[in-house]
Every structure is written in structure tokens, then in C-alpha cells.
Amino acid sequence: MRKNRLIAGVSVLAVLWAGSVLAADEPAYTKACAAAEEARKMAAELRYEWNTVEPLMKKASEAAAAGDYAKGVKLCDEARKQSEVSIAQAKHQADAWRAAVVK
């Protein structure tokens, strides 16, 4: 009985998640990619941009052009996360590099 309830609960969540992904539309895509671009610009200003970010954003743009906004959101979210990590890398390396100097 408890197992059946658990399966039903997971199924409902899966349907809701799938619904939200399918429901990703152009405004959601635009918002996700604007955030990704803002993070990319910040990383670039710090001279720490990764070369993996622009290809992700290009793929996102292609997905959106094909009407697959959900995929576009996913790719831009990944691009934003990568830029956020590279910004953290820049901040960390601002001091950490000194410890690596040959002494």
C-alpha cells in the first residue's frame, strides 16, 4: 500500500516536472540566456571566460530557433553555471596563485 502511494507520488512529480520543461517558452528562454550572457560578460571582464561557454549559448540559440525552448533553457542554464564557476575561479586565483610560485 505504502509502495503504491510512493509510486503514485513519484509519478505525479515526474508529470509535473515534464510539464514544466515542456512548458518552457520563449520568455523563459530569453530570461535564462540573458542571465547566462550577463555571467559570461562578467567572466570575460575578469579575463577568466571558459571556451566552453559560447558554444553552449550558440547551441541554445539553435535549439530556440528550432522551437525547442526547453533545450535552450537547459543549455543557457549550463552556460550560466559554468560562467559562475569561472568567476569564482578568478576570485580564488587572485590570491591563490602566490602559493604555487616556485620558491
Next chain:
Amino acid sequence: MKRLVTILLGAALVAGLAWATPEDDRKAFIEHYKKRFPDVAVEDYVNGVYSIDEEAYEQWQEIEEFAPYELALAEGKELFETPFANGKTYGDCFPSGGVGIRQNYPYFDTESGQVKTIELEINECRESNGEKPYKYKKGPIAAISAYMAYTSRGEKLNIVIPGDPRAQQAYEDGKELYYSKRGQLNFSCADCHIYNAGMMVRADKLSPALGHPTHFPVYRSKWDDMGTLHRRFDGCNKQVRAKPLPAQGEEYRNLEYFLTYMSNGMEVNGPGARK
């Protein structure tokens, strides 16, 4: 009392690090490689990875018999000697007519307050004589630079860091870039070419940083072409999945300043041939 001693020792350590001069850095650099490769003579590092890989050294010696950079060298000589539309030549822009001067580059130009590389000055020479600048990573600029290096073979690198605080800062900035981890793979130049020199990355052995700038520009089999040192910086950055910085931009010129200073006193043997 114990706490005071700790604070004083800490302060001394910090001060010691802060006061490390370029010459202290260079000596520490050399000592590192002496410990890492005790059988390799310091002067042999001009041969890059071949200084630490006997088998590859033999193959390289055979390649040098019909050096793949010879065509570029001939092209570079011709370009170097051919007058611009106004009748002047590259020789008019450089000391000693541009012959046998590679060992003095890069240098800090107190007038402009920036590091000048030989490729930067080749293009400055072109522009001041009404010619369009070349692209910085390959092609004619690599050929001219190769020829200028060739005329300097055997001369010892003599990079000067003057007392000008801007020069010191340029050196420090280059040093920071060399030791900073970058890209998605989180690697610094030092991670590969200092701490893992001699280790394999897939099928390639990582070359030691000591002696790196002596043999540029190089003909790389991978490129099937000549390339400048900044082309190689660009490639290294891409390999660690960082977006490369502009060739001959301030960052890479400062990086070259630091890296070349580390090889001070070593013989120029460019252009080189590499895998």
C-alpha cells in the same frame, strides 16, 4: 612569547615572498629543474622537451637535417629585406639593423610604459611606414620573426627589468598569469610545465618551461606551419578550456616578459621544430 615568535616568523615569510626579486625567481626556477631532472645540464633546456626525452631528441636531430622551418626562414629573410613602398626597410626600425637582436626581446619601453615584443615592433615598424599590420599568430610575422631569431642564434637572452615600477608590475602580472589556474580544467601554465614537466598528457610529454622562449617561433608538425609564442599561449589556454587572451595584448606580452626572464642567459636557438 610563542605567539610573538609565530607572528614574527609569519611576517618574515610574507616579507620574503613579497621581496622575491625577478632574479630570486629565476634562481628558484633553475633549482627546481636541477632537482627534477638532475642529469640534464641547464644549457640543454634550450632544446625544450627534447632535453628531457632522449628518444625524441634523436628523432628531432634527424628532422633538423631537413628543417621544416627553412621555407619560412627564406620567406622571412626576403620580407625582412624587401623595402616598403616608401623605400625603408625593417632594418631602419630596429637597432643594429634588426640583425642579432632577438636576445633583447621582450623589453620594457619606459616611453610607452609597456612591454615590447619583437612581433609587436615588427607591426609597429610596418604601420609607421604606411603598411598594414600583419596578424600576430602565424604567417608573414612568424616568418620575419623566425629570420630575426635565426640571425641571433647563439646570443644569450638578456631580458632587463628596470627599476621603473611599471616594469616591475608588468613582470609581476606576467608571473601571476603564469601561475594562475584557468579554464574548465583548472590548470595553470606552471601545473604543466613546472610541476608536471616530463609527465605524459595522452601521447605527448610535457616540456619544461625553462628554455621555452629560446626557440620561438617554431614550426609545429601539428600546425603544419610556423607559429609565434603567442600562438602557443593561445593553444595552451584552449587546451585547458579557457578562452584565449588576445595575441600581443598586454597580458600575453607580460607573460612573455616573465617567461623569457626565467630563461635569461640561455642561448637563442630559434626558430625551432616541434611535434
